Amino acid sequence: MLIVIDQLVKRFPMGQGEFTALRGINLTIGQGEFTGLIGPSGSGKTTLLNIVGSLDVPSGGEVTVLGNSIGRLSARKAAQLRKEKLGFIFQSYNLLAVHTVYENVEFPLLLLKIPAGERRKMVLDALDWVGLTDKVKSKPPQLSGGECQRVAIARAMVKRPSLVLADEPTANLDAANSHNVLQTMVSLNRELGTTFLFATHDDKVISYLRRKIFLLDGRVDKDEALELRTE
Numbered sequence: 353m354l355i356v357i358d359q360l361v362k363r364f365p366m367g368q369g370e371f372t373a374l375r376g377i378n379l380t381i382g383q384g385e386f387t388g389l390i391g392p393s394g395s396g397k398t399t400l401l402n403i404v405g406s407l408d409v410p411s412g413g414e415v416t417v418l419g420n421s422i423g424r425l426s427a428r429k430a431a432q433l434r435k436e437k438l439g440f441i442f443q444s445y446n447l448l449a450v451h452t453v454y455e456n457v458e459f460p461l462l463l464l465k466i467p468a469g470e471r472r473k474m475v476l477d478a479l480d481w482v483g484l485t486d487k488v489k490s491k492p493p494q495l496s497g498g499e500c501q502r503v504a505i506a507r508a509m510v511k512r513p514s515l516v517l518a519d520e521p522t523a524n525l526d527a528a529n530s531h532n533v534l535q536t537m538v539s540l541n542r543e544l545g546t547t548f549l550f551a552t553h554d555d556k557v558i559s560y561l562r563r564k565i566f567l568l569d570g571r572v573d574k575d576e577a578l579e580l581r582t583e
């Protein structure tokens with residue numbers, strides 16, 4: 353299993369006390385799944401994605417991602433896991449404002465020390481997937497919200513990671529762009545076996561999911577697989 357979540361609890365300090373955002377989550381997610389966390393605002397979707405992505409740690413229970421126990425990883429090992437295996441699409445895009453679209457998408461490949469020629473092809477492929485080849489020289493402040501979102505998607509997918517974590521990846525896209533981006537993700541999932549885990553309330557995204565995990569108040573309320581999974 354790519355992701356094993358066992359009795360996961362997450363508490364945040366709040367005022368004098370604490371707030372429990374995740375209250376005992378148990379889930380396994382296999383290689384090649386195309387799965388979404390669905391639930392109302394505040395149900396814990398982003399909190400769960402952040403822990404799976406090793407950006408935060410459990411308060412209780414255990415989360416294992418590609419054999420790494422998230423709560424026990426050193427900062428260096430967590431950074432290595434993110435750099436080599438994970439792609440993130442954040443709810444806020446986290447683009448580098450002073451760098452061009454091309455440079456933003458190239459960044460993960462520089463960290464991986466991919467040679468220049470190969471890098472260029474990978475960056476241009478990723479920008480083609482999201483329909484932004486005409487904006488390579490623009491900087492994020494010169495782009496629309498939806499274009500920024502597509503740059504963030506290209507940046508997450510450019511290195512062809514094992515696992516893409518996508519937090520509301522279509523929140524600012526029109527219908528046509530949403531479908532294009534989702535079809536690109538489905539192709540990567542089919543062709544490369546890339547696993548996708550979404551957090552979303554968007555019906556367009558939901559219509560592409562093969563498994564829907566409904567969260568409510570920090571718990572799994574329902575878990576529906578639409579087809580038999582092979583693993």
Ligand SMILES: Nc1ncnc2c1ncn2[C@@H]1O[C@H](COP(=O)(O)OP(=O)(O)OP(=O)(O)O)[C@@H](O)[C@H]1O
Nearest residue numbers: 364365366371373392393394395396397398399400
């Ligand atoms: N750093 C934090 N400190 C305190 N409380 C937090 C923190 N992060 C999240 N929470 C709380 O945990 C709960 C779950 O938040 P989370 O961001 O996971 O929700 P979500 O399901 O992603 O919602 P949305 O659909 O609005 O993005 C919320 O009540 C939120 O206020």
Ligand SMILES: [Mg+2]
Nearest residue numbers: 397398443551
């Ligand atoms: Mg969220």
